[in-house]
Amino acid sequence: MRYLEITVPEGRRQAVLNVLDAEGIEYVVSDETSASGADAVVRFPLPTRAVESVLDRLNEAGLDDARVVVINAETVISREFDELIDRYSQGGQRGERTSRQVLRTRADELTPTFSIYIVMLLISSVVATAGLLSDSPAVVVGSMVIAPLIGPALAANVGIVTGDDELRSTGFRYQVVGVAIVIAASIGIAVLARLGGLEPAGVDIVVVAELEERVSPNLLSLAVALGAGVAGILSLTRGFSEAIVGVMIAAALIPPAAAVGITAGWGMYGAAAGAFVLVVVNVLSINAAALVTLWVAGYRPQGLFEVSPTRKPTIRYATIFGIALLVLAAPLGGITLLEFQTTQLKSTADEEVAAVLEDPEYDDVREESVEVILDDDYPIRSIDRVVVRISGHDPGPEPELSDRIYERIAAHVDDPVVVEVQYVVAEQRDESSGDRVVVHTAPADR
CATH class of the missing domain: 1.20.1080 (Glycerol uptake facilitator protein)
Structure with missing residues (x-):
């Protein structure tokens, strides 16, 4: 709710009161004597949703030179005010809507x-x-x-x-x-x-x-x-x-x-x-x-004849914003598509590596991780390689295993892809001997 105080210019008191009476608004009028030539001060409460329309009606009555102060009001206890709230609650919407002037x-x-x-x-x-x-x-x-x-x-x-x-x-x-x-x-x-x-x-x-x-x-x-x-x-x-x-x-x-x-x-x-x-x-x-x-x-701006001129710049700015966003959204869409492809390729590669290692021949080998690496060509990057890390007790890389992993992953990719298979060979000795774990990494590229 709002509480308005209007300082009425000399000779315009009745015009203000006529507008308020037509709207069914309770008000208090007091005479005013000041150097500015004010005739009276009119005070009245309003529902928040009514402020804009009432001020517009006052301006239409030729009171655009009046001084208006809008104050927040905690509550108003009045039967007439409740009726005013109901009248301005269009379609049951009783929520606040800041007036254009206050906005x-x-x-x-x-x-x-x-x-x-x-x-x-x-x-x-x-x-x-x-x-x-x-x-x-x-x-x-x-x-x-x-x-x-x-x-x-x-x-x-x-x-x-x-x-x-x-x-x-x-x-x-x-x-x-x-x-x-x-x-x-x-x-x-x-x-x-x-x-x-x-x-x-x-x-x-x-x-x-x-x-x-x-x-x-x-x-x-x-x-x-x-x-x-x-x-x-x-x-x-x-x-x-x-x-x-x-x-x-x-x-x-x-x-x-x-x-x-x-x-x-x-x-x-x-x-x-x-x-x-x-x-x-x-x-x-x-x-x-x-x-x-x-x-x-x-x-909208005040007055019927101001709406059309304002609609044009609004549509113009909205069009500029929209076209610019569409143009700039293209690279963002490319990046989003790449992220989807990267996630999909990682999931597929993970499944294919697991399928290869299910062969009894590789019972002593297990998958450590699968990672899809992108290049550094920002902002629109591309897939650089797929890194597969496996571990086992064999002292050296197995070319046949690397070939099988590459073939299974490459079958799901349209463009040529680099698959890097890293072998981690660990030897764990007796803990009581104090020997440490020895890890060897051997990459195999395709």
């Missing part, structure tokens, strides 16, 4: 001043880069908490739908600058870390688990960003916690942007390109989901 204000409030925005993002990028380099999920989550990204993402789309050009341009400008700052800061930190010899994963930095999932993204990344955009708008329009949803939006942007900087700082430009595609896809997904959710929720 603009809240979106603007969630966008901090530019200097604070820059400082917070610099801190967030430092924390995110440190978390990714140290492979620490907890630190990465910490970087998301402090990133003020929810405001710009929501402000841009609120501005599009409601026809507020200033809010729209501010939101988009903040988003572009914010992503650029995180990437630039992460490159600087990564270069310093590399020069300082801080290489937690050796030369191939992307084997760090927190990085690997972001330099070769799949289609599931779209779901995360789309969900963040929808949740962000619902938090703004339905009164949910923006802080929690803000973490979700930051989760879709901060770690991938930091991954771009780290891989670029390590000179792995293919991996950096993969992470950058993920950043762009997530930005587009968040904005597309937010824009569609706002339009479906019924937010």
Whole structure:
């Protein structure tokens, strides 16, 4: 519920009261004498869903220059107010719906001043880069908490739908600058870390688990960003916690942007390109989901004649977001297909190796592991080889066994495949003698 206070310009008191009487709204009027030339102050409670339509009717009555203050109200005890709630509960929907006027204000409030925005993002990028380099999920989550990204993402789309050009341009400008700052800061930190010899994963930095999932993204990344955009708008329009949803939006942007900087700082430009595609896809997904959710929720500019001009830019931006997402989703689809093929090949290879070793001839041999290795050609990788590790007491590799394993696995693959069979030969002596276990590994490639 809301409590409104309207400072009525001189000579417009009756126009305000006529609108309120027509809506069946209880109000209190008090005379006002001030330097601004106000004639009266009118106060009245309203159901949240009624605020937008009542303010629109007041503006249609020529009261767009009146000062309106909207305050949250805990409760209103009144029979007439209960009837008003029922009247504005369209189709039994009694939930809150933030008015367009309040929505603009809240979106603007969630966008901090530019200097604070820059400082917070610099801190967030430092924390995110440190978390990714140290492979620490907890630190990465910490970087998301402090990133003020929810405001710009929501402000841009609120501005599009409601026809507020200033809010729209501010939101988009903040988003572009914010992503650029995180990437630039992460490159600087990564270069310093590399020069300082801080290489937690050796030369191939992307084997760090927190990085690997972001330099070769799949289609599931779209779901995360789309969900963040929808949740962000619902938090703004339905009164949910923006802080929690803000973490979700930051989760879709901060770690991938930091991954771009780290891989670029390590000179792995293919991996950096993969992470950058993920950043762009997530930005587009968040904005597309937010824009569609706002339009479906019924937010429009004030006045019948403003709806059509606003519909055009809304459709235009939605089309741009959609086409860009389709184009960028192609490599993500390729990566997703590769992951499916990799999983399927591993399962098939595992079954075929087990079938070969069922032969009584190999009773003393057992399977240790089967692994499908991908190449390092980021972001769209391909299968490099299949590594089969077996163990037994035979002192040397068995070419015939390697051939049989290769033939069984290759039969399920259309393209040529490299199958590497590693033999682990272990000799366990009497523990009392103090001898240690001796392991020999002999690879056999096909």
